Amino acid sequence: xxxxxxxxxxxxxxxxxxxxxxxxxxxxxxxxxxxxxxxxxxxxxxxxxxxxxxxxxxxxxxxxxxxxxxxxxxxxxxxxxxxxxxxxxxxxxxxxxxxxxxxxxxxxxxxxxxxxxxxxxxxxxxxxxxxxxxxxxxxxxxxxxxxxxxxxxxxxxxxxxxxxxxxxxxxxxxxxxxxxxxxxxxxxxxxxxxxxxxxxxxxxxxxxxxxxxxxxxxxxxxxxxxxxxxxxxxxxxxxxxxxxxxxxxxxxxxxxxxxxxxxxxxxxxxxxxxxxxxxxxxxxxxxxxxxxxxxxxxxxxxxxxxxxxxxxxxxxxxxxxxxxxxxxxxxxxxxxxxxxxxxxxxxxxxxxxxxxx
Numbered sequence: 001x002x003x004x005x006x007x008x009x010x011x012x013x014x015x016x017x018x019x020x021x022x023x024x025x026x027x028x029x030x031x032x033x034x035x036x037x038x039x040x041x042x043x044x045x046x047x048x049x050x051x052x053x054x055x056x057x058x059x060x061x062x063x064x065x066x067x068x069x070x071x072x073x074x075x076x077x078x079x080x081x082x083x084x085x086x087x088x089x090x091x092x093x094x095x096x097x098x099x100x101x102x103x104x105x106x107x108x109x110x111x112x113x114x115x116x117x118x119x120x121x122x123x124x125x126x127x128x129x130x131x132x133x134x135x136x137x138x139x140x141x142x143x144x145x146x147x148x149x150x151x152x153x154x155x156x157x158x159x160x161x162x163x164x165x166x167x168x169x170x171x172x173x174x175x176x177x178x179x180x181x182x183x184x185x186x187x188x189x190x191x192x193x194x195x196x197x198x199x200x201x202x203x204x205x206x207x208x209x210x211x212x213x214x215x216x217x218x219x220x221x222x223x224x225x226x227x228x229x230x231x232x233x234x235x236x237x238x239x240x241x242x243x244x245x246x247x248x249x250x251x252x253x254x255x256x257x258x259x260x261x262x263x264x265x266x267x268x269x270x271x272x273x274x275x276x277x278x279x280x281x282x283x284x285x286x287x288x289x290x291x292x293x294x295x296x297x298x299x300x301x302x303x304x305x306x307x308x309x310x311x312x313x314x315x316x317x318x319x320x321x322x323x324x325x326x327x328x329x330x331x332x333x334x335x336x337x338x339x340x341x342x343x344x345x346x347x348x349x350x351x352x353x354x355x356x357x
Contacts, residue, residue, distance in 0.1 A: 007026055008103065008104050010063070010064070014060050032109055036106055039353075040123045042323075042349065045341075057095070058095060062097065065102035066101055071088065073105065088307075090114060091130050103353060117309050117314035124321075135177045139185070144284060145284075150298060151186075156184075159185045162228065164190070165190055166257075167207075168235045168246055169235065170198070171195060171198040174263055176319075179206050189230075191211065191230075192209070198346050238263045238265075259282040264285065266283035271283050324349050
């Protein structure tokens with residue numbers, strides 16, 4: 001593969017400012033790294049929140065993006081698992097601009113990169129990693145629910161046997177993956193909420209019951225679970241209303257659910273409700289950054305389980321989110337951020353950094 005000496009990155013030059021295109025020198029991967037030519041990158045709420053609210057960005061100019069797919073352009077001296085030309089997908093590293101994805105090339109630790117199977121497109125692959133890491137952190141790490149064993153480990157396919165899980169926001173990117181990991185974990189009942197238009201799709205992913213998010217109450221979850229105890233509550237939306245609902249579900253769960261895992265910070269009203277009465281319910285926010293040393297025990301095996309021609313995706317056991325592609329290459333960054341911020345339902349916003357504007 002012929003490599004350029006420079007490439008383009010969409011940089012944030014100063015706090016809260018629009019992105020501009022900047023030319024950067026092409027990096028050389030170090031010992032255990034791979035250089036990736038980014039084919040497609042997904043947009044997540046964290047991207048525009050980082051720019052708008054100036055968090056995680058410690059110095060400027062900054063580069064956003066941490067969810068992408070591409071092809072291996074070069075490998076470090078100790079890397080034997082990839083060769084140039086391999087299709088891959090990965091979670092970039094927030095705050096590490098060399099490993100951010102709103103640019104044409106980036107470098108990544110090889111052990112955090114999955115091979116893209118032939119049955120999905122690069123656009124589909126681009127939206128897998130970030131939300132999946134959030135889910136496995138919330139479900140299998142001790143900072144979340146700590147369910148053991150995880151589905152890639154021996155016995156993991158039966159970890160949820162005889163139990164029910166409530167997933168709030170099933171049509172969201174995180175919610176769709178939470179449903180699938182719950183299915184891979186063998187949960188007897190998977191109950192979620194969504195707009196009625198998404199009911200069939202979520203049932204196809206593994207949800208046993210899809211409640212109308214506009215009217216669902218805590219008792220509806222208990223009724224849907226029947227004789228199966230609701231052992232876990234996962235809030236993929238994590239606004240005040242859903243956190244409160246999550247606590248209410250846990251308190252009606254026959255004493256088995258002790259926490260509501262959230263992907264955003266705890267809301268005071270939900271925390272206070274959780275402390276009322278005899279049954280205490282904790283709001284447990286998680287931070288799914290797969291490159292964190294504390295999360296490597298789940299991010300690395302997840303990468304292997306999902307990718308490749310013998311992984312879950314290739315076998316049809318895990319389905320990527322549906323995508324909405326914003327054309328225009330790196331020039332589409334602002335439109336893609338705007339589209340995500342305005343809200344999408346059941347889709348992942350994606351653009352292609354190496355596409356001509």
